[in-house]
Amino acid sequence: MPPVTTSRRQLLRWVGATGAVGLAGCAGGDDGSELVATLGADVSTYDPTQANDTTSRKAFDLVYEPLVAVDFEGSVHPVLATDLDQRDDRTWRVSLREGVTFHDGSDCTAADVKASFERYAGTPRESDVFLWYDDATIRDDHTLDVTLSRPYAPFQLTLGGVPIVPEAAATDALDLSTGPVGTGPYAFDTHEPDRLYRLVRADDHWFAGGSGNGSDADDVPAEPPIETITFRIIVEQASQVAALQGGDIDLANNPPADAVADLRDDDAITVSEHLAGGFEMLVFPLASRPFSNRDVREGVSRLIPREAIIDSVYGGIGRPAYAPISPLLDDYTSESFLAEMGDEYMRYDPERAAELLDAGFAALDISPPYETTIVTNETGDRVRWAQLVRDELNATDFFDVSIEQFEWSTYVGRVLSGDSHRSDAMMALGWSGGWDPDTYLRPLFYSEQATPSCCNAAHYASDEVDRLLDEALTTYDTAERRDRYEQAQRRVVEEAPVGFVRFGTRIEAYRTDAVEGFRTYPLDSGEFTSIYAPTMGAYTTTGGG
Amino acid sequence: MSLRRYVLRRTLLTLPILVGVSALTFALVKLLPGTPVDYVLQFQEATPELRASLRAQYHLDEPVWKQYLLWLNDVLHLDFGERIASDRSVSAAIAERLPETLVLGGISFLIALFVGVPAGVVAAVRRGSLLDEGSRVVALLGIATPNFWLGLLLILLFGVHLNLVPVIPPVAPVFAPESLVFLVLPAVTLGTASAALFTRLTRSAVTEQLRQEYVRAARARGLDERTVIRKHVLRNSLISVVTVAAVQVAFLLDGAVVVERVFSWPGLGRLLVRAILQRDFPVVQAIVLLVATAVVVANLLADVLYAWLDPRITY
Numbered sequence: 001m002p003p004v005t006t007s008r009r010q011l012l013r014w015v016g017a018t019g020a021v022g023l024a025g026c027a028g029g030d031d032g033s034e035l036v037a038t039l040g041a042d043v044s045t046y047d048p049t050q051a052n053d054t055t056s057r058k059a060f061d062l063v064y065e066p067l068v069a070v071d072f073e074g075s076v077h078p079v080l081a082t083d084l085d086q087r088d089d090r091t092w093r094v095s096l097r098e099g100v101t102f103h104d105g106s107d108c109t110a111a112d113v114k115a116s117f118e119r120y121a122g123t124p125r126e127s128d129v130f131l132w133y134d135d136a137t138i139r140d141d142h143t144l145d146v147t148l149s150r151p152y153a154p155f156q157l158t159l160g161g162v163p164i165v166p167e168a169a170a171t172d173a174l175d176l177s178t179g180p181v182g183t184g185p186y187a188f189d190t191h192e193p194d195r196l197y198r199l200v201r202a203d204d205h206w207f208a209g210g211s212g213n214g215s216d217a218d219d220v221p222a223e224p225p226i227e228t229i230t231f232r233i234i235v236e237q238a239s240q241v242a243a244l245q246g247g248d249i250d251l252a253n254n255p256p257a258d259a260v261a262d263l264r265d266d267d268a269i270t271v272s273e274h275l276a277g278g279f280e281m282l283v284f285p286l287a288s289r290p291f292s293n294r295d296v297r298e299g300v301s302r303l304i305p306r307e308a309i310i311d312s313v314y315g316g317i318g319r320p321a322y323a324p325i326s327p328l329l330d331d332y333t334s335e336s337f338l339a340e341m342g343d344e345y346m347r348y349d350p351e352r353a354a355e356l357l358d359a360g361f362a363a364l365d366i367s368p369p370y371e372t373t374i375v376t377n378e379t380g381d382r383v384r385w386a387q388l389v390r391d392e393l394n395a396t397d398f399f400d401v402s403i404e405q406f407e408w409s410t411y412v413g414r415v416l417s418g419d420s421h422r423s424d425a426m427m428a429l430g431w432s433g434g435w436d437p438d439t440y441l442r443p444l445f446y447s448e449q450a451t452p453s454c455c456n457a458a459h460y461a462s463d464e465v466d467r468l469l470d471e472a473l474t475t476y477d478t479a480e481r482r483d484r485y486e487q488a489q490r491r492v493v494e495e496a497p498v499g500f501v502r503f504g505t506r507i508e509a510y511r512t513d514a515v516e517g518f519r520t521y522p523l524d525s526g527e528f529t530s531i532y533a534p535t536m537g538a539y540t541t542t543g544g545g
Numbered sequence: 546m547s548l549r550r551y552v553l554r555r556t557l558l559t560l561p562i563l564v565g566v567s568a569l570t571f572a573l574v575k576l577l578p579g580t581p582v583d584y585v586l587q588f589q590e591a592t593p594e595l596r597a598s599l600r601a602q603y604h605l606d607e608p609v610w611k612q613y614l615l616w617l618n619d620v621l622h623l624d625f626g627e628r629i630a631s632d633r634s635v636s637a638a639i640a641e642r643l644p645e646t647l648v649l650g651g652i653s654f655l656i657a658l659f660v661g662v663p664a665g666v667v668a669a670v671r672r673g674s675l676l677d678e679g680s681r682v683v684a685l686l687g688i689a690t691p692n693f694w695l696g697l698l699l700i701l702l703f704g705v706h707l708n709l710v711p712v713i714p715p716v717a718p719v720f721a722p723e724s725l726v727f728l729v730l731p732a733v734t735l736g737t738a739s740a741a742l743f744t745r746l747t748r749s750a751v752t753e754q755l756r757q758e759y760v761r762a763a764r765a766r767g768l769d770e771r772t773v774i775r776k777h778v779l780r781n782s783l784i785s786v787v788t789v790a791a792v793q794v795a796f797l798l799d800g801a802v803v804v805e806r807v808f809s810w811p812g813l814g815r816l817l818v819r820a821i822l823q824r825d826f827p828v829v830q831a832i833v834l835l836v837a838t839a840v841v842v843a844n845l846l847a848d849v850l851y852a853w854l855d856p857r858i859t860y
Contacts, residue, residue, distance in 0.1 A: 193638070195716075246711070
């Protein structure tokens with residue numbers, strides 16, 4: 001059925017709704033400077049020290065700026081810092097850009113940077129900074145020395161995740177909970193809970209146009225071409241897709257996998273995708289029999305039908321995972337390494353699985369079938385892959401598996417509680433990592449990160465892995481780090497505390513006639529980066545082409 | 546007993562019900578896994594001091610009965626406390642969403658009533674005809690169709706393919722014309738099941754009345770059929786419809802949770818779901834109490850209306 005393009009405008013005009021035509025009729029259409037995008041949940045906080053949800057982080061990503069930013073390929077670019085100079089193993093001198101002002105008009109100085117770091121103390125995101133921060137000495141208004149508590153390899157990448165806020169926010173003279181105040185290209189405008197969150201172009205953004213520092217682009221405009229960004233809060237994914245197809249929004253963030261094929265077929269819509277930094281996995285409760293046995297774990301892992309999962313659940317999007325570090329980080333992993341791990345320990349192989357399970361059950365003196373569950377939250381894709389794994393396990397004589405679903409926060413509570421590794425249930429989980437390899441290993445496999453401290457739900461503990469991860473974290477040499485991470489990954493894969501399932505893909509879909517120049521950022525919460533990131537040579541316009 | 550005394554007595558009787566509901570809600574919310582402190586900390590590690598201070602802030606260090614009394618005392622002063630998920634007060638958050646849900650529910654209710662009752666009357670008067678059978682099938686479908694599915698179907702048809710209405714709410718006040726236009730689809734979605742129920746109920750009530758002696762007598766007196774139906778049958782049939790209409794108020798509030806999600810309508814239903822997921826106890830308690838109060842008051846009104854409609858009822 002061909003879409004009737006003018007009737008909505010007519011209808012709205014008929015009811016005298018002149019004000020709504022700009023937004024509801026053709027988002028971003030009339031003055032060419034509004035972008036309407038979506039958020040799948042409401043923004044819960046504007047304060048970076050409180051934000052544990054990706055939605056909040058993506059909502060204030062364009063408002064705050066960090067000292068440096070990480071581009072689409074993982075390279076570091078200066079933003080508020082013009083220079084990071086390593087003085088010794090634990091000291092870095094930061095030179096700040098001059099003439100930068102916050103949206104409240106105050107100057108951005110070294111005191112703001114120091115205060116921004118220190119206000120993390122005692123907050124939910126304390127570890128963002130205090131994992132490495134020891135002290136900062138202010139040299140002058142635009143220079144400071146940051147002292148680290150230990151040599152810390154991901155220092156520069158980590159700085160990219162620490163937004164700089166006015167010093168007044170640390171002294172409670174400024175309340176960030178009523179509205180974010182940063183130095184970014186966009187300033188906060190309004191937030192109507194469950195309805196919309198709106199940013200407007202900031203007047204005094206420091207970028208003067210031309211070439212982005214360190215980037216190839218030489219034509220980045222001095223101010224963002226898009227004047228207003230409206231994020232519509234649409235919880236229901238199907239409604240999000242409908243809103244995009246109906247022209248109510250310009251850009252849908254992370255549409256559901258089963259809608260992507262349809263969106264690709266739609267001429268009016270462009271689907272942009274990029275390998276993402278994250279994976280799906282099946283976590284084994286190591287303290288519970290039969291999962292205490294390595295052969296059983298590898299046996300189950302060998303029964304995860306990764307290719308079939310990607311084809312039937314994810315519509316062919318994504319790739320099988322055989323080790324934790326995302327192929328996105330090509331300095332630290334490789335195709336050949338992943339293939340080797342697959343062949344040796346993980347790849348789907350029912351025959352090998354039967355041998356392993358036979359040996360494992362015999363060693364534990366357990367007579368099959370063993371009755372157990374896979375627990376998961378209600379994410380449709382995740383439930384479906386868990387069901388495929390269940391079917392594979394039940395097709396053997398060894399298991400009688402059922403699926404148990406929980407609502408997300410209940411599930412998180414259950415999985416991250418201190419004794420989830422003692423239950424007999426396998427846990428279907430997703431993990432989002434960052435630009436540094438440490439983010440894919442430490443939270444999940446370092447012994448001190450065992451739940452409830454963090455996210456090592458298997459309660460995997462290996463002195464060797466702990467040592468390798470610590471060495472890698474405090475080594476600045478990339479080749480040496482790669483070597484440590486390869487050893488650590490090999491050890492983890494061999495001992496199989498989890499079965500890796502799939503590396504994900506970040507997907508953005510937008511209306512071709514309304515959006516131009518948009519690029520997908522591979523990491524969660526950075527999705528809207530390319531709207532205006534002059535130091536990376538990225539900017540987006542409305543109007544399309 | 547006079548009507549006034551009856552109303553007074555019924556009103557007083559609702560108080561223990563409300564207290565019971567509030568206590569039950571309070572207890573059930575406590576049974577939810579996870580505490581607000583966990584939510585605030587996102588299940589991350591925290592010093593015992595920080596945990597203790599957060600617990601004290603939300604009175605979680607008091608025994609449950611004392612927490613309940615503290616809360617009840619505040620509620621009696623119309624203070625629903627502070628939200629856990631933000632710094633705002635619960636009352637402000639609810640006041641902001643209430644008009645949205647009331648307008649959606651109100652339009653749905655009107656649709657249900659003005660479609661359902663006439664359809665039921667026609668079906669009863671033409672009992673056994675194709676029209677009657679047709680209304681039966683439509684009503685059955687209406688009752689059986691999940692809101693969620695119907696909503697998406699309407700969005701795809703009218704929002705995407707025909708492109709007649711926006712899929713997401715316009716940025717405008719709730720009473721603005723474009724908002725009311727937008728609300729047609731959600732209201733139809735929400736009102737369908739109620740309309741179907743009204744149809745079936747009116748049909749059986751009218752059928753029942755049509756068999757009564759007084760109808761035969763009226764017809765024998767030479768009154769035309771239209772007058773018989775309107776003046777006599779309808780009034781008597783409405784008694785049972787009114788009772789069910791009150792229960793439908795609860796039904797609509799319940800359905801709003803799903804419909805508001807599908808249509809991205811920022812009403813109480815959305816607020817409630819999010820509050821539950823966030824373990825934002827004060828919001829959950831306040832909304833449940835509000836809904837309970839609405840249902841109890843609706844039932845009270847139904848009883849009073851019932852008495853007023855049928856003077857034979859003694860009290």
